[in-house]
Amino acid sequence: MRTLMPDDEFPLPGRRATHKNPDTKVWMDRCAERGYTAVSWPREYGGAGFTKEQVIVWQEEMRDLNARTPLVGMGINMLGPALLEYGSDAQKLQHLPKIARGETRWCQGYSEPGAGSDLAALRTSAVMDGDDFIVNGQKIWTSSADFADWMFCLVRTEPDAPKQEGISFILIDMNDPGVSVIPILLISGMSPFCQTFLDDVRVPQENLVLGRGEGWTVAKRLLQYERSSQGGIGRAQNVRPLEEYAIEYVGREDGAKVADPQIRSAVLKHRMNDWAFYLTRQRSQEESRAAVALGAMSSMLKYYGTEQNKGRYELLLQIMGTHCLGWGGEASEDEGVTVAPSWLRSKANSIEGGTSEIQLNVIAKRILGLPD
Numbered sequence: 001m002r003t004l005m006p007d008d009e010f011p012l013p014g015r016r017a018t019h020k021n022p023d024t025k026v027w028m029d030r031c032a033e034r035g036y037t038a039v040s041w042p043r044e045y046g047g048a049g050f051t052k053e054q055v056i057v058w059q060e061e062m063r064d065l066n067a068r069t070p071l072v073g074m075g076i077n078m079l080g081p082a083l084l085e086y087g088s089d090a091q092k093l094q095h096l097p098k099i100a101r102g103e104t105r106w107c108q109g110y111s112e113p114g115a116g117s118d119l120a121a122l123r124t125s126a127v128m129d130g131d132d133f134i135v136n137g138q139k140i141w142t143s144s145a146d147f148a149d150w151m152f153c154l155v156r157t158e159p160d161a162p163k164q165e166g167i168s169f170i171l172i173d174m175n176d177p178g179v180s181v182i183p184i185l186l187i188s189g190m191s192p193f194c195q196t197f198l199d200d201v202r203v204p205q206e207n208l209v210l211g212r213g214e215g216w217t218v219a220k221r222l223l224q225y226e227r228s229s230q231g232g233i234g235r236a237q238n239v240r241p242l243e244e245y246a247i248e249y250v251g252r253e254d255g256a257k258v259a260d261p262q263i264r265s266a267v268l269k270h271r272m273n274d275w276a277f278y279l280t281r282q283r284s285q286e287e288s289r290a291a292v293a294l295g296a297m298s299s300m301l302k303y304y305g306t307e308q309n310k311g312r313y314e315l316l317l318q319i320m321g322t323h324c325l326g327w328g329g330e331a332s333e334d335e336g337v338t339v340a341p342s343w344l345r346s347k348a349n350s351i352e353g354g355t356s357e358i359q360l361n362v363i364a365k366r367i368l369g370l371p372d
Helices: 022-033 052-064 074-086 089-100 215-231 242-249 261-287 297-324 335-350 356-367
Strands: 106-109 125-129 132-140 150-156 167-173 179-184 193-204
Touching (some): 074 106, 074 150, 074 215, 132 150, 132 167, 150 215, 167 215, 242 261, 242 297
Parallel strands (some): 106 150
Antiparallel strands (some): 125 132, 132 193, 179 193
16 A cells, blocks of 8 residues: 555445455555544544644655555545535534445536536426425536445525525435436546436435525535645655656666656656645645635645646656557556546546636636736
């Protein structure tokens, strides 16, 4: 667990999770026992109860050890922090410990065929029937919905209210009758996204977070958590350094330097930007009152993290050249076969969690104070 983590060894949670490397599950479980999967959460909810300062030290130590991230997913990075802030005591006790132990996997029911960037235009309805909501509608781009146990979902409970004021935030069990999922195949050959159909799904009223018509408040905060996590695309463990690729595919000069001066300069610039970005994240975390909630700063981190990750793969293609042309088949052991799909996938970073254009608007208005 102190080696580079292949894409197929990510420590994913959930009842249907499988682990190609058994040590991945051992590492997850041992960290969960100590609260290391959610170090800033209170102990009663499965965390370590660390202070803001302790979280920073723990992150530095994990990085110095080159330790793999023990657990990933929307439960840890997105829903969990939002429930800590807005969930009822019963909701916290029901869901947070299971998230921290990696027992449940969550997906996000936000976007709809007619409500993407204009999220408040969503039409999925939730109508009261006794003590339950009856939910009908369709969600799209629901990442990993075909593997998820639960979905946090935006629905319209007040159809006559203004757009944002009529939205509620509810939690839906993916095993409930009426929930169906169809994966969406992408050009990369992967299928991480799905369409999710909700047909007369009965959801208990206690699964409503915060209150009726107050879902937009929860949704905005959760998006900040999502963007903060996306801003740290490198995670606790560094990916394989670009200079190693450059030495392998371009060669050395004078026994040490990367032979091509342009490649050498580009790799150095990217590495310097990575380090500057890391220090900015640390400073922002220290300045914030909460360890993760960064407000509008999350948009800046998300945008820059997106550009860094896209730039990394553009540079990889430049370094590896024709070695990136492979695509599946018998040559699947060649690293270039995984780089090309990952390069395509990196383009989605500028869309998911709010497009880069939206992030730039937030930065302009709320950080730079520019006029509308």
